Amino acid sequence: MKQPKKTAEQRGGAACVIGWPVKHSRSPLIHNYWIKQHGIAGEYRREEVAPDRLADFLARMAALGYLGCNVTLPHKEAVLALTEPDNRARAVGAANTLWLDGNHLRSTNTDVEGFLGGLDAAAPGWDNGMEKAVVLGAGGAAAAVTFGLVGRGVERIRVVNRTYERAEALAKRFGSRVKPARWEEMTGLFSGTQLLINTTSLGMEGQPSLPCNLKPLPDSAVVADIVYVPLETPLIAAAKARGLRVTDGLSMLLHQAVRGFSLWFGVVPEVTPELRALVEADLRAAAPAVPAAMDLKPDDTQPSQIKSPRAKRAKAKPVE
Numbered sequence: 001m002k003q004p005k006k007t008a009e010q011r012g013g014a015a016c017v018i019g020w021p022v023k024h025s026r027s028p029l030i031h032n033y034w035i036k037q038h039g040i041a042g043e044y045r046r047e048e049v050a051p052d053r054l055a056d057f058l059a060r061m062a063a064l065g066y067l068g069c070n071v072t073l074p075h076k077e078a079v080l081a082l083t084e085p086d087n088r089a090r091a092v093g094a095a096n097t098l099w100l101d102g103n104h105l106r107s108t109n110t111d112v113e114g115f116l117g118g119l120d121a122a123a124p125g126w127d128n129g130m131e132k133a134v135v136l137g138a139g140g141a142a143a144a145v146t147f148g149l150v151g152r153g154v155e156r157i158r159v160v161n162r163t164y165e166r167a168e169a170l171a172k173r174f175g176s177r178v179k180p181a182r183w184e185e186m187t188g189l190f191s192g193t194q195l196l197i198n199t200t201s202l203g204m205e206g207q208p209s210l211p212c213n214l215k216p217l218p219d220s221a222v223v224a225d226i227v228y229v230p231l232e233t234p235l236i237a238a239a240k241a242r243g244l245r246v247t248d249g250l251s252m253l254l255h256q257a258v259r260g261f262s263l264w265f266g267v268v269p270e271v272t273p274e275l276r277a278l279v280e281a282d283l284r285a286a287a288p289a290v291p292a293a294m295d296l297k298p299d300d301t302q303p304s305q306i307k308s309p310r311a312k313r314a315k316a317k318p319v320e
């Protein structure tokens, strides 16, 4: 006999975020807020899983009582081979959300919709007639952003990276609308750019600011930063000072969480101002002083030699 559909309250169960380290993750704060808000008999936990335990942990997910999980550094690429990834996760080359579907452990990448969701909320209609976007960086986050932009029909996307070869490799994966550019070309590309996205770790606490000048951007441009520590990066501060619309890394973090929650608990949750305030308060409590202003150096587009340590970055740019 067919079972009646369960309500969210009846569904219950647990989910978690796996990473190594995982202490930094704000996902428990976000998901446990929604669990409480919807009166679900569930829990969202942190699970520290070392790389050599990853396969075993995933194989035992159901036995451990989990409906699914988020995945953060350093496992986002490794989980592809251990799960059944959807087209999106395959195209991006990384997954951040896993769920059990009967005996199948499926995976997807919700950083894509996290980025798009933040953008849609901050600048509704941004994609109407969007001709040119510039993506700074060529890592996993840049791949998720580029995938999202291609899907929304952006006509020309320039991927600018300190290591040009990585920009070239990323552009090749996403077709003729995506072209690589050298780091030194950055500011020169801004004229006519309607959307600028930083996916590098520059501007993150403890890192140098992005060496760019926003003056050539049109007044209608939108600026996005995926870094959320500090909450207002020097890039976002400079874009605001220039009167541009902005979307920040926290917005992306909150929006990327929506789909995982709905896959596990059967309810589509909302990114509310109250939730944002809750996570903001947590980030502020953990962070020291926020840098005051962007170091604007008009023609200085020389790449910084400072390479960010993984552990440091894991605190501030884990778009789970």
Ligand code: ATR
Pocket: 136, 137, 138, 139, 140, 141, 142, 161, 162, 163, 166, 199, 200, 201, 202, 303, 304, 305, 306, 307, 308, 317
């Ligand atoms: P993620 O998966 O989070 O995107 P990643 O693959 O380590 O992380 O990518 C980090 C991005 O930040 C890269 O584009 C990196 O440039 P390189 O490919 O040249 O390493 C960029 N990045 C990090 N530190 C930088 C710096 N000091 N100056 C310029 N770019 C930097």
